[in-house]
Amino acid sequence: MSATTVARRYGKSLLTLSKEQNAVDVVEQDMRALIEAAKENRELSTILASPVVRPEKKEAIVRSVFAGAHDLTTAFLALLAKKGRAGLIAHMAEAFVSLVREERGVVLAEVVTAVPLDDARRSEINVLIGKVHEGGVELSETVDPQLIGGFKLRVGDRMIDASVFESLRTLHRNLTNNPYEPAY
Template sequence: MKSREIARRYAEALYSLAREEGIVDEIESGYGRVVEALDAVPDAMTFLTHPLVPRGDKLSFIDRAFPDIPEYLRNLLHLLVKNGREGYIRLIYDEFINLRGEREDIAQVRVATAKPLSQADKDKLIEHLTAALGKRVKLSERVDPGLIGGVRLELDDKVIDGTLRAKLAQLQAALAG
């Protein structure tokens, strides 16, 4: 079975349970914090996926590192450790987000900017995207100082790059060509 299929099954089970219990937002939020923390500290993921680290140590790490996550999410993370599938944590989260978007008609838009957007700018962007896409929009924001200025939007496999860095690259290509 392919990795994405495995991740999708875990994500479907988690989503179904979260829907039944009315805690989809809490699960998504908690899972997002887990993934952010693991991304921020690469050694944490190395620890979780290392075959020589005892299972009990991995379970203790999860409990200590994420004491405030919902119980169902904690149970999922424990199950992944017990099944030797710790490496799927990120992929299951991505599938959970995709699944929620499909089932609840939510567009997951990733926005990258050189500086953090103000709440007013976020609200305006969400308003325009909602009108353009005809569905609810959920933004996930990333700050990348290398963009210099402007905004880069990603939705599924579409990218709208309105960053200064992209414009400079286009200008350079035009001058060279």
């Protein structure tokens, strides 16, 4: 079974447990914090994924690092570590957040721009997405100066690339693949 499938199953289990304890919002905040911690601290991810570190040690690390989290979060993460699945913790957290989004009818929209978005542009993008998707929108913003201008927008499996970089690349491709041949 793939790691993604296993992580999603654990995410579903955590969602079910958090619903039973009316703690979905708190656990979601914990999972979002965990995702950020995993992105910022590669050492933590490396230790949790390492086959050299014993599961008991991983469990102790998880309990100490996530001591301030909700009891359900800490217990669930410790259980994953104890069962030898600590390497999946970040993937499980992402799966959990994705499942919560699905249940709430919220879609994740990822926008990449050359410069940070101002409130007016952010609002325009939300309105644009709202025309296509009913329900809420969670906007994830990334700045990539290589785009030169414009934006890339990904909503679900749809992608719009309206960047200057892509326009220049398309123009270059068209010019190099279409050699000029005089008609004389």
